[in-house]
Amino acid sequence: MTEQDTNARVNRPQFRNINAFRDLPTYRLPLAGLVSILHRISGALMFLLLPFIIWMFDLSVSSEISYARLTGVFGSGAIGGLLLKLLALALIWAYLHHLMAGLRHLWMDVSHDAVSKEFGKSSAAVTLALSIGLTVVLGAKLFGLY
Amino acid sequence: MAVNFGTRRVVVGAHYGLRDWLSQRVTAGLMAVFTAIVIVQVLSISGEIGYDQWAGIFASQWMKVLTFVVIAALTYHVWVGMRDIWMDYVQPVAWRLLLQVFSIVWLVGCAGWAIQVLWRL
Numbered sequence: 438m439t440e441q442d443t444n445a446r447v448n449r450p451q452f453r454n455i456n457a458f459r460d461l462p463t464y465r466l467p468l469a470g471l472v473s474i475l476h477r478i479s480g481a482l483m484f485l486l487l488p489f490i491i492w493m494f495d496l497s498v499s500s501e502i503s504y505a506r507l508t509g510v511f512g513s514g515a516i517g518g519l520l521l522k523l524l525a526l527a528l529i530w531a532y533l534h535h536l537m538a539g540l541r542h543l544w545m546d547v548s549h550d551a552v553s554k555e556f557g558k559s560s561a562a563v564t565l566a567l568s569i570g571l572t573v574v575l576g577a578k579l580f581g582l583y
Numbered sequence: 584m585a586v587n588f589g590t591r592r593v594v595v596g597a598h599y600g601l602r603d604w605l606s607q608r609v610t611a612g613l614m615a616v617f618t619a620i621v622i623v624q625v626l627s628i629s630g631e632i633g634y635d636q637w638a639g640i641f642a643s644q645w646m647k648v649l650t651f652v653v654i655a656a657l658t659y660h661v662w663v664g665m666r667d668i669w670m671d672y673v674q675p676v677a678w679r680l681l682l683q684v685f686s687i688v689w690l691v692g693c694a695g696w697a698i699q700v701l702w703r704l
Contacts, residue, residue, distance in 0.1 A: 477664075477668065480661070480664050480665075480668075481664075481665070481668060483661075484661050484664070484665055484686075484689075484690075487661075487689070487690075487693040488693060488696075491693055491696050491697045491700065494697065494700055495696075495700045497637060497638075498637065498638045498641055498700065498704055499700065499703075499704070500634075501634045504633075504634035504637070504638070505634075536615065536618070539611050539615070540615070542608075543608060543611070543612070546608065
């Protein structure tokens with residue numbers, strides 16, 4: 438081992454017994470890592486909001502009266518309506534991100550060319566751009582901006 | 584048959600995790616196709632979407648069967664994913680077991696509710 442190697446090693450931060458609050462905020466995640474952890478967070482979020490999704494599905498297809506009730510709640514400017522819209526917005530983002538990141542995974546499964554540092558970064562950037570961009574477009578529709 | 588339990592349990596080699604990995608991808612593909620079908624149906628509606636048009640998407644028998652399959656696929660997909668999360672972050676066995684049981688109860692309950700909504704349509 439050369440002198441230079443030893444120096445390079447000494448200068449690197451070392452992590453032992455990682456503390457979620459002290460150490461995790463100082464991590465510099467690469468874009469691919471960001472997409473990965475958001476894939477997990479979006480999945481867990483949708484798992485927790487499953488009853489909310491089925492509740493909306495129930496109201497929307499059961500009868501004209503329940504359909505009107507659901508659209509009425511979403512149309513109202515009250516706190517309840519606003520909260521529902523925020524939850525729906527979170528779901529829209531979670532679904533889009535999970536879908537895009539999942540397609541990226543499938544692509545990497547079937548193509549050896551896709552498994553490289555460069556592709557990992559560029560495809561992660563596309564995933565984030567598409568999911569956030571579409572969330573903004575659909576979110577604007579949800580909040581009646583157009 | 585070779586003994587594969589107790590101290591002779593084989594814990595290395597092929598296939599460990601392959602089933603979960605593959606099933607998560609197959610179920611994901613199903614859900615992606617379902618998403619595309621619903622989007623195409625919604626976009627093909629001309630004019631304002633009302634109750635009749637929206638509920639009509641799920642009224643046909645083939646769409647009901649497909650939605651049912653997707654609910655089953657989603658349940659299994661989420662089970663694999665949530666189990667991964669618990670296995671990664673929750674080390675105490677008692678807590679992990681409790682959370683896994685909660686996940687199963689939550690998912691089976693949600694699947695039952697969704698199927699009930701679907702089939703009384």
